[in-house]
Amino acid sequence: MFKVYNCIATEHDLWLVGLAAVVCSLASYAAINLLRHARSSVGQMRGVWIVVSAVSTGFGIWATHFIAMLAFAPGLPSGYNIKLTFLSLVAAIVLTGVGLAVAMRPGWRFGPALGGAIVAGGIAAMHYTGMAAFEVAGVILWDPALVVASIVIGTVIGAAALPAGLHDRSLKWKVLGALLLTLAICSHHFTAMGAVSIIPDPTIVVPRSALPAEWLAGAVGVASFVIILLALTGSALDLRERRRMEIEADRMRGLANGAVEGLLVCDGDIIVTVNDSFVHLAGSSSEQLVGGRLATCFPDQIALARIAADPHKPIETNLHHADGSVIPVELIRRSLDFAGRPHQVIAVRDLRARREAERHIRYLAHHDALTSLPNRSHFNTRMDQEVGNALAKGDKLAVLCLDLDRFKEVNDLFGHAAGDKVLQAVASRVTAVLGERHMMARLGGDEFAILVPQLASPSAVSHLAESILDALRRKDIMPEVESISSSVGIAICPDDGSERETLLVHADTALYRAKTEGRSTYRFFEAKMGSDVRERRMIEHDLRHAISRDELWLVYQPQKDIRTGVVTGFEALLRWKHPTRGVISPAVFIPIAEESGSILEIGDWVLRKACQEAVNWTQPLTVAVNVSGAQLYNANFVQDVHKVLLETGLSPRRLEIEITETALVRDFNRALATLRRIKGFGVRIAMDDFGTGYSSLSNLRAFPFDKIKIDGSFIKSVDTNEQAATIVRAVLGIGRGLGLPVLAEGVESDEELRFLRDEFCDEMQGYLLGAPARIETFRELTHSGDEAPREDKAAVRELARTA
Secondary structure: OHHHHHHHHHHEOHHHHHHHHHHHHHHHHHHHHHHHHHHHOOOHHHHHHHHHHHHHHHHHHHHHHHHHHHHEOOOOOEEEOHHHHHHHHHHHHHHHHHHHHHHOOOOOOOHHHHHHHHHHHHHHHHHHHHHHHEEEOEEEEEOHHHHHHHHHHHHHHHHHHHHHHOOOOOHHHHHHHHHHHHHHHHHHHHHHHHOEEEEEOOOOOOOOOOEOHHHHHHHHHHHHHHHHHHHHHHHHHHHHHHHHHHHHHHHHHHHHHOOOOEEEEEEOOEEEEEOHHHHHHHOOOHHHHOOOEHHHHOOOHHHHHHHHHOOOOOEEEEEEOOOOOEEEEEEEEEEEEEOOEEEEEEEEEEOHHHHHHHHHHHHHHHEOOOOOOEOHHHHHHHHHHHHHHHHHHOOEEEEEEEEEOOHHHHHHHHOHHHHHHHHHHHHHHHHHHOOOOOEEEEEEOOEEEEEEEEEOOHHHHHHHHHHHHHHHOOOOOOOOOOOOOEEEEEEEEOOOOOOHHHHHHHHHHHHHHHHHOOOOOEEEOOOOHHHHHHHHHHHHHHHHOOOOOOOEEEEEEEEEEOOOOOEEEEEEEEEEEEOOOEEEOHHHHHHHHHHHOOHHHHHHHHHHHHHHHHOOOOOOOEEEEEOOHHHHOOOOHHHHHHHHHHHHOOOHHHEEEEEEHHHHOOOHHHHHHHHHHHHHHOOEEEEEEEOOOOOOHHHHHHOOOOEEEEOHHHHOOOOOOHHHHHHHHHHHHHHHHHOOOEEEOOOOOHHHHHHHHHOOOOEEOOOOOOOOEOHHHHHHHHOOOOOOOHHHHHHHHHHHHOO
16 A cells, blocks of 8 residues: 555645545534434434435535545646536435435344445545546556555445444444544545556646636535534534433433332443432442443343343343342333433332242241241141151151140230230240250140150150240249249150141140149140040030020029028029030039130129029028139129129129139239229128138238138038147137138038037038028028018119119
8 A cells, every 4th residue: 555655645735635634524523413313313304314414424525535636736737527526426425325324224233334335335436436527638547456445445444434323322432433434535535546647648638618626626615614514513413412312311310210110221232321229229320330231230141031022021030239149120121212212111120028028928828927936737737747757767756735724814814915925935935945856836826736756765755845844834924924834745656646637636635634634744645535535525515505505503502690590691503414414513514614714604694693583582681602713803704793783683782702712812903903893882702612722811801801611621520620620710710800700611410510609600501401402492581571672672773873
């Protein structure tokens, strides 16, 4: 290419060469600007702006050529053919327009490169047409190699210029495209000029019609003015477009920043803009994210391909945080017109909260929400697995069922919040003594189960049960609750069963035996336990329906003043006749009723029935009714007593409530408050079975008792056992000291009566006076008058005023 360099250096005016380069640069920059503006336009305006860009580019190519021709000094007379000169301008504009139109075809990947090559063809057509218009007094010779080189160089550089200028809207690509287009024009021109050799020939005369160089300079000046004007127009359009894009971007960014979800606007796989939510989610800055590729944030190419193929379907993938961590996200893609061009907006939803919620839901499906222990479903699944493993390997396995003794009373006395705290303490204490492979589950309420796989020996599970009971006896749960008492039942696989259901039933049976044999202990399952437990539970079931089936009735035993011999009242005693079992002893069914909770309904029925019958007696005799601890601590007990008295019309002074001292010690203050309210109605309060329980003198002093009843077990021995006689004398002395009448229960012989009379006992009750019987048996005692006592009506009216 030395010849090209020599041509430029020795045969051209370098100032004009520089001017040609400047004009070419302005024209190229204007062309790229106008072409970009055309791409952002739609409809007919796109064609208009392509034409304007073609004119700018065509004039730039033409002006560059002829300014360079003015710089060319062959030293011979010369001029320019007007027609061919004009034709060269038309060729430059037309071919450039075709190339630009091809480059702007939407959706054609190779359009910009082919269009750039066509523009290069326009440069060559203009140049060689312009050279044909050059008339000189000599013969023009061409170097074919340099001619081909000029066309190839222009085509290659032109094919790269438009793809670069249209790559994106950044300034660097715009400048690169303009420089490449300038280089395509200049390199083609000067390479082609290096291919020219002029041999002077005096015989050749330049025609008079040829356009002089001075005139050509004027035409080039006009063309340069047009180029500068178009360049300024392109710059103005570019500034306006930039301002519009900034305004639209600010508006879009403001809307996007109002979204809770992360948003990215992408041109292809290039991130154009992001909202604040995504910046925060990615842990990066918008400057670091904008201009980068999607794969930087979402490296899963399969997920990106899926979202591109199905834009309306949510796709779950991972977002790489700036600190290297991975965040699960959901992507949804939509099309968006941004800055006049179609873009893709991708919504990014953080799935961490959802995944945590799903994990929590799965956890709750297998665990108890209060204690965090496995629930029944989880326990059953694990137990089935462990039973199968034990049977396959020949191992032993233990199942422990446990519940809390008198847990219902904790809820009744201290509230369900206290009960929940107790259950949590049980879970914490028991799991602390369990082994790594052991499993404790809450089956419901206060029922728990423990699975002990790979059991070494029954003694090992005995030690475990003792550790559990010891852990629960610690007195550090609540100030109100002294300790937790629990009973444990144990079944061994395969000795006691080879199926989950069987083992659980047998462990529960052993638990029931532990509760009936003293509580706060454990028992292994034994085959004979099954029938006993089934029998007890059948009684419990039938007892719940005894009232509705009219199987219960009351019998009465008279109470007599020892000094006067007058009957003062009756004690109501409950009886149950089962349709198939016959009469069942109260000693059997009362404890079952207390354990099952049916004592509340039965106790209310006894109280109401006794008052209904007593109100019909014409004699103002008292009726004594036993009240269990469960009734005493029932929140509605005081209201129930008040309601029964009002509805039956019995005078409160004729009702006597009998309470055992054992019932009082569970909650001293609550029991005292309840008894004082009942005492306020006028109801009498008697301490039953004195001497068999705690027998605290402080209770006699604190509680509003009206009578003390000595248990019959002491009375039976007073005539033969001096120790029993001493106890009875002591109780009678206490009664006299406190001003409380004392009633002796279970008097069956004249000797016993003589002893009580000699010791100044106030009242008696027992078979000596009369066996318990239906009230009709004692009609001569209850109905010696013709009408109900008047005091009942007055007392009930007074009671009604206190409601």
